[in-house]
Amino acid sequence: MHAELTTLLKLQEKDKIVMALEAEREALEPALEELNGALSGAEETAATAQVRVEEADKRRGELDAKIEGYRVMQERRRQKLEWVRGAKEASNLMAELDLARSVLAKEEAEWVRSADKVQEAERNAAEAETALEELKAEQAPKREELAAKQAECDDNLAAASGEREAAAGGVDAANQERYNRIRRGRAPLALYPLRNGACGHCFTSVPLHRRQKILSSEGIESCEACGVLIYPEDE
Numbered sequence: 310m311h312a313e314l315t316t317l318l319k320l321q322e323k324d325k326i327v328m329a330l331e332a333e334r335e336a337l338e339p340a341l342e343e344l345n346g347a348l349s350g351a352e353e354t355a356a357t358a359q360v361r362v363e364e365a366d367k368r369r370g371e372l373d374a375k376i377e378g379y380r381v382m383q384e385r386r387r388q389k390l391e392w393v394r395g396a397k398e399a400s401n402l403m404a405e406l407d408l409a410r411s412v413l414a415k416e417e418a419e420w421v422r423s424a425d426k427v428q429e430a431e432r433n434a435a436e437a438e439t440a441l442e443e444l445k446a447e448q449a450p451k452r453e454e455l456a457a458k459q460a461e462c463d464d465n466l467a468a469a470s471g472e473r474e475a476a477a478g479g480v481d482a483a484n485q486e487r488y489n490r491i492r493r494g495r496a497p498l499a500l501y502p503l504r505n506g507a508c509g510h511c512f513t514s515v516p517l518h519r520r521q522k523i524l525s526s527e528g529i530e531s532c533e534a535c536g537v538l539i540y541p542e543d544e
Contacts, residue, residue, distance in 0.1 A: 314500075314529050314540055316479045317488055321500050323473035324492070330469055334462040341455055344448050351441045358434035365430040369423040376420060379413045484529070491537055501532075502542035509542070511535040 386406050477485060491499040501509035503523050508515060513534035515523070523530050523539050530539050 320476045323476045330466045355437040358437040362430040365427040372420040500538045508532040
């Protein structure tokens with residue numbers, strides 16, 4: 310076989326190993342994405358529950374301030390009533406006191422409801438946080454397993470990439486550029502065997518005189534249709 314074709318085939322074998330390891334590494338991603346998606350959902354639920362606690366607590370605080378303001382005003386009206394001498398003014402103050410008591414009662418009832426909402430929100434937040442921690446514990450073994458597989462793939466890929474670069478060093482610059490250009494195209498590989506007189510990639514028939522060159526290893530021939538390099542099938 311043509312010497313340069315031999316070096317290209319060796320390079321391609323290294324690239325096949327690299328491609329297989331990359332595919333193996335990529336195959337782990339869906340499982341990790343599934344874990345991350347579930348965890349993200351649980352974290353979002355817990356965060357939303359905590360926001361609702363803060364909102365409910367803020368509403369209760371606002372009602373606290375409002376009710377305290379009403380009570381202060383009521384106390385002032387009662388004190389003023391003690392000093393009022395006119396019947397009309399006293400009657401007006403009494404009416405204001407009655408109205409204020411009614412308003413205060415409504416606000417206090419609202420405060421009770423808001424306190425219940427705070428407790429409910431706190432309970433939901435605690436449940437969401439518990440569910441989040443349980444999910445983390447449940448995922449931990451699977452994450453450790455995936456991390457170990459990823460690390461192993463990365464190590465193997467680094468070693469294979471090193472061997473690939475060493476093999477590339479044995480190919481002259483022109484053929485290496487030709488090889489890399491083909492791989493950047495649509496064909497997953499740069500070299501394919503001659504099978505039954507046709508290109509092993511696109512199955513286009515190769516002219517007889519070019520077949521003879523390929524079989525006799527007189528040079529490196531490419532497919533006229535898809536551009537890949539063709540080599541004798543027995544190689």
